[in-house]
Amino acid sequence: MRNKYYIVSLYFCLFLLTLLVSCEMFEEHPYDVDISGARNVNFNNVAKIEAGMAAATSMKIAMVSDTQRSLDDLKDAVRAINARGDIDFVMHGGDISDFGLTNEFEWGRDMMDRLSVPYVAVIGNHDCLGTGRDAYKGIFGDVNFAFTAGNVRFVCLNTNALEYDYSEPVPDFEFLEREIASIPSGVEKTVFLMHACPGSEVFNNNVSKVFQMYVRMFPDVQFCAYGHSHHFEISDPYGDGVMYCQCPNIAKRQYLVFTIKEEGGFDCEVVGF
Amino acid sequence: MIVRLSAFDIKRWFTVILIMISASSLVFASEIYDSTATVSRYDNRVHHYRQAWGVLIPTHIKLQYAGGMGLLSAGIGWDYGRHGQWETDLLFGFIAKHSSRRAKMTMTLKQNFIPWSISLGRGFSLEPLTTGIYFNTVFGGEFWNRQPERYPSGYYTFSTRIRTHVFIGQRLRFDIPDSRRHFFKSIALFYELSSSDFYIITAVRNHSLHPADYLRLSFGLKCDIF
Numbered sequence: 001m002r003n004k005y006y007i008v009s010l011y012f013c014l015f016l017l018t019l020l021v022s023c024e025m026f027e028e029h030p031y032d033v034d035i036s037g038a039r040n041v042n043f044n045n046v047a048k049i050e051a052g053m054a055a056a057t058s059m060k061i062a063m064v065s066d067t068q069r070s071l072d073d074l075k076d077a078v079r080a081i082n083a084r085g086d087i088d089f090v091m092h093g094g095d096i097s098d099f100g101l102t103n104e105f106e107w108g109r110d111m112m113d114r115l116s117v118p119y120v121a122v123i124g125n126h127d128c129l130g131t132g133r134d135a136y137k138g139i140f141g142d143v144n145f146a147f148t149a150g151n152v153r154f155v156c157l158n159t160n161a162l163e164y165d166y167s168e169p170v171p172d173f174e175f176l177e178r179e180i181a182s183i184p185s186g187v188e189k190t191v192f193l194m195h196a197c198p199g200s201e202v203f204n205n206n207v208s209k210v211f212q213m214y215v216r217m218f219p220d221v222q223f224c225a226y227g228h229s230h231h232f233e234i235s236d237p238y239g240d241g242v243m244y245c246q247c248p249n250i251a252k253r254q255y256l257v258f259t260i261k262e263e264g265g266f267d268c269e270v271v272g273f
Numbered sequence: 274m275i276v277r278l279s280a281f282d283i284k285r286w287f288t289v290i291l292i293m294i295s296a297s298s299l300v301f302a303s304e305i306y307d308s309t310a311t312v313s314r315y316d317n318r319v320h321h322y323r324q325a326w327g328v329l330i331p332t333h334i335k336l337q338y339a340g341g342m343g344l345l346s347a348g349i350g351w352d353y354g355r356h357g358q359w360e361t362d363l364l365f366g367f368i369a370k371h372s373s374r375r376a377k378m379t380m381t382l383k384q385n386f387i388p389w390s391i392s393l394g395r396g397f398s399l400e401p402l403t404t405g406i407y408f409n410t411v412f413g414g415e416f417w418n419r420q421p422e423r424y425p426s427g428y429y430t431f432s433t434r435i436r437t438h439v440f441i442g443q444r445l446r447f448d449i450p451d452s453r454r455h456f457f458k459s460i461a462l463f464y465e466l467s468s469s470d471f472y473i474i475t476a477v478r479n480h481s482l483h484p485a486d487y488l489r490l491s492f493g494l495k496c497d498i499f
Contacts, residue, residue, distance in 0.1 A: 008391075008399060015443075015464075025490040026339035029411065030436060030469055033373040071479040099433065099471050107486065130416055130433040131373045138372035165423055201425055 030101045031130040035138045041109055042140045042156075045118035046147040049089050052118075056150030058262040060086055065093030065195075065227030066249030067108050068126060073250045074111050080273035081255065082116045089117050089149065093227030093247045094124025094160075094195030096140075100132025105139045120147070122156045124195040124227065125202045128163035144175040151188045152260060155179060155218065159194040159226075161204035170204060176214045183219065189260065190218035197226040197244050199237060212238050222266050225258070232256075232270050243268075333497045335362050340491025341438055341469055342366045342381040342409045350383075352497070360385035360405075368411070375413075383407035387444070400444035403463060409436045431471075440467035444495070457496040464492040 028034060038044070053059065062081050067074050081087055092112065097104035105127070112119050123143045127136050136143070143158035161170040171194075192215060198208035215221060223243045232254065233246040245268050248254045259267040312320075331349035338345055343366020350362035362383040370376045385405040392398045416434040442465035449459055468476075472487035 008393070025485055025488065027341055027489045028339060028344045028371075029341055029368045029377075029379065029409075030471060031373075031411065031416070031433070032368050032371055034369075034371040069475050069478055071475075071481050075481050098475070099431065101471055103472075103486070104475070107482065111481070129429070134373040162423060165421075 030099075030103065033102050033131045033134045033138060035102065035106070035135065037106055038109065038113070039139055040141050042120045042142075042145055045089075045120055046145070048118040049120075049149050050147055053088060053149040056088070059088045059149060059152070059260050061089060061091060061191075061258045061260070062087045063091045063093060063225055063247045063256040063258065064250050065247035066095040066124065066230055066251075067092070067111075068095050068098040068249065068251070070249070070251040071107055071111055073253055074108070075114075076253070076273055077250055077255050078111060078114045080271075082114070085116075087117055087257070090115055090119035091154075091193050091225060092119060092121035093193070093225065094122045095126045095227065095249075096121055096124065096136070097127050097129075097132055100127060100129030100135065102131070102135045105132075105135045109139055120145075120154075120156060120193070122193050122195055123158050123160065125160040125163050128160055133163075144172050146179050148184050148187055151186055152222070153179075153183060153187045153190045153218065154193060155190060156193045159196045159198075159200075160202050162202045171207070171211055173207075173210070173214060176217075180214070180217050187219060189220045189222050191222050191258075191260070192218075192224040194224065194226045196228045197224065197237070197246065200228055202228065209238075212240070212242070215242060216240065222260060223258070223268070225256070234268060332499060333360075333495055335364060335493060335495050337364060337366075337491055337493035339489065340440070340465060340467055340493075341436060341489055342407065342491075343379045344369050346379070346381060348381070350495075356390075358387050360387065362407075378412045379409055380412070381407050381409045390446070396448040396450065398446045398448070400446060400461070400463075403440075403442045403444050403465070405440060407438050407440070409438065410434055411436075437470045438467045440465040440491075442466060456498070458499055459497045461495040461497075462492070463495065464490065466490060 024036065064074065064077050081090060096108035112121070121140055123133065123136050127133065144156065146153060146155045148154070157171055159171050164170045196202035198211055199205060215224065221242050223245050225245050225247060227247045227249070229246060230249040230252065231246065232248045235244050236242065237244055245256065247256045254270055254272050257269045257271055261267070332352045333350050334347070335350050336345070336347050342364060346364040346366030348362055348364030350360055353359050362385070364381040364383060366379045366381065368377040368379060383405065384407065385403055387400050387403050389402060390398050390400050411434060418432045418434045420429040442463055444461050444463040446459055446461040449457060467489050468487050476482050476487040
């Protein structure tokens with residue numbers, strides 16, 4: 001009988017040891033921003049896009065948005081996009097996370113890493129919750145960034161003004177001014193990517209007309225892609241010919257495909273999966 | 274300064290007053306039962322007053338590593354129940370800075386249930402199952418319990434400040450022999466497997482998440498004072 005108890009305690013000690021080895025499961029807090037795995041995801045992917053598409057004058061870009069808690073749907077979207085083989089790169093419209101938990105960003109990143117093409121992701125309002133904006137910064141990088149794919153400049157912006165409550169300028173006009181002043185040679189067109197569009201409750205609507213003024217200072221704006229309201233919508237909100245295209249959330253099991261044509265103009269297609 | 278009492282504050286003060294009244298009624302009740310001719314009513318009253326509040330003396334201290342309550346948490350706790358099967362802990366911990374703006378303090382209220390204890394001889398015993406629930410609150414302006422007023426009503430319906438965790442675990446206890454007892458009666462080493470509310474609701478919808486994604490480990494030390 002005594003022997004049996006020794007076996008039990010031995011088993012207990014062994015179990016404890018195996019637990020100690022699997023370090024990843026020891027977590028300080030869901031909001032601890034203790035990042036494991038790849039960092040600077042946008043920066044590294046931008047380098048790949050710029051190198052791979054240096055001479056491109058037409059391109060096909062897929063867009064997904066608002067993952068929140070629909071990782072399984074994102075997995076299927078990644079699979080569907082990979083199976084096509086005609087996509088140059090993928091844009092994520094923000095809300096990678098639902099609660100701003102550090103792990104949600106890692107899950108989202110790891111799922112998007114399965115794409116056979118590079119991707120970039122902008123910050124959404126849910127990504128700002130708790131320590132979310134620190135986790136976004138740590139994993140994806142700066143909240144405002146821009147890159148060049150062939151002859152198109154992509155300007156990716158943080159538009160979640162409500163989350164920042166005047167602590168930081170959102171949208172950041174200084175960033176836009178710097179961008180306007182330093183457009184690389186060879187750029188003929190511009191695409192904007194943001195989470196919330198002007199008019200949304202998250203946007204700083206006091207400056208929505210000023211924002212559009214800045215948008216129009218960029219060369220030949222093709223469209224502004226955004227997410228947030230979870231349904232497909234294409235509109236010309238200012239009546240000035242600049243189209244705003246909303247990507248449905250991933251739980252709708254839809255993604256968008258933008259085709260930027262060499263001869264000018266673009267197509268926007270909703271694809272189910 | 275204008276003092277605003279919210280419904281929550283009123284509820285909290287009401288609870289405190291209720292506890293004080295029930296504690297004093299306990300003193301009076303036992304006073305009648307125990308009164309003798311030799312001890313004055315005052316002495317008796319003080320004796321029972323001390324006895325009543327004595328229940329609140331912590332019976333153990335606890336140290337816990339990880340488990341979503343901080344890098345390291347430490348605190349006090351109370352054993353109770355006929356077999357000491359219930360345990361309540363109040364722990365304070367800290368979260369290291371990592372890639373966030375600063376280190377953070379946390380506070381945890383933990384309720385344990387330990388139904389069995391198996392003696393292994395030589396003062397050792399195994400508690401094959403410990404289970405319970407704990408609530409963790411994290412201090413810092415970026416977290417809120419209810420969404421701040423700048424949001425439209427009902428925009429975020431959850432709390433980013435308070436997390437609820439459930440756990441199961443095991444414990445190995447050693448009763449320190451009388452001759453070697455200096456500070457503690459017994460010490461126990463434990464480990465726990467836990468998950469928090471946000472992880473559970475994410476896991477139920479996503480088969481692509483593995484148990485290692487939403488289950489968390491922690492271990493700790495419990496020192497029984499008496």
